[in-house]
Amino acid sequence: MLQHFDFNKSWKELEEASAYLRGKIKETPKIALILGSSLGSLADEIEDRVEIPYREVPHMLTSTAPGHKGIFIFGHFRGKPVVAMSGRFHYYEGYSESELAFPVRLLKLLGVEILVLTNAAGCVNESWKVGDVMIITDHINLMGLSPMRGTNFEQLGERFFDVSEMYDPNLQLQVFKAARELGSDDHTHCGVYFFMPGPHYETPAEIRAIRILGGDAVGMSTVTEALTAAHCGIKTVGLSFLTNMAAGMDDEKLSDAGVVQAAAKNGPRFQRLMARFIENIKL
Numbered sequence: 001m002l003q004h005f006d007f008n009k010s011w012k013e014l015e016e017a018s019a020y021l022r023g024k025i026k027e028t029p030k031i032a033l034i035l036g037s038s039l040g041s042l043a044d045e046i047e048d049r050v051e052i053p054y055r056e057v058p059h060m061l062t063s064t065a066p067g068h069k070g071i072f073i074f075g076h077f078r079g080k081p082v083v084a085m086s087g088r089f090h091y092y093e094g095y096s097e098s099e100l101a102f103p104v105r106l107l108k109l110l111g112v113e114i115l116v117l118t119n120a121a122g123c124v125n126e127s128w129k130v131g132d133v134m135i136i137t138d139h140i141n142l143m144g145l146s147p148m149r150g151t152n153f154e155q156l157g158e159r160f161f162d163v164s165e166m167y168d169p170n171l172q173l174q175v176f177k178a179a180r181e182l183g184s185d186d187h188t189h190c191g192v193y194f195f196m197p198g199p200h201y202e203t204p205a206e207i208r209a210i211r212i213l214g215g216d217a218v219g220m221s222t223v224t225e226a227l228t229a230a231h232c233g234i235k236t237v238g239l240s241f242l243t244n245m246a247a248g249m250d251d252e253k254l255s256d257a258g259v260v261q262a263a264a265k266n267g268p269r270f271q272r273l274m275a276r277f278i279e280n281i282k283l
Ligand code: HPA
Pocket: 120, 121, 122, 123, 196, 201, 202, 218, 219, 220, 243, 244, 245, 246, 247, 254, 259
């Protein structure tokens, strides 16, 4: 069915949501962190914090995925003004792609300049291991889904927009530098994130196809946010934390519990990398 977009209403909703949040915070956040499954504890280190549950924000979506808390945390991370979204929204929860654009557009209206996206992902690349980190250089989204479908918000960006450098090359380099500083460059790779809509994991045949098509990691998030950010001119960096070998690559059955366990086991290294990277960012 053709989706009808009420431009004025949606724009008004965005403005109402951002006015609400602006009324609660003292400083414009320059960096936004959208933290993936079980990777939310980085936000514990945010100082001078103001926590705002999503449900308090007018028109905001509700987080339903396991391991996703559903709060904005404003404050300082290593001295930088940030906002973390502890809990994100996914297509598999039932949201339309256009609805999924809302939180990132809200970040834009708040003044965010850099978006850091993290996710838990399956490892497709046969040379890498569980616990490694992939700096996203690009993604493949063959689902035919775009959050920018429907009426274009000209105030935010052009109808047709370039996505050839959606993941900012300089920020990618900065992550790699941070990994080197921490001596974890052996566990840090660059590669292509392949989006699958979920909520089921992939079949082994799909994983073989994804590898042939050029995917190094597979997951159910991130692309919508990155596309929305590209449209409205927020610089993006994406990090996949590889919680499991993708379907059929070993004898493990895939489960959310396994993903959570892997994130808990190797999470601290990922956390240190993120922290160093953010500390090094020059605003
Ligand atoms: N596939 C899709 N999404 C995921 C996976 C996976 O193997 N692991 C964590 N998120």
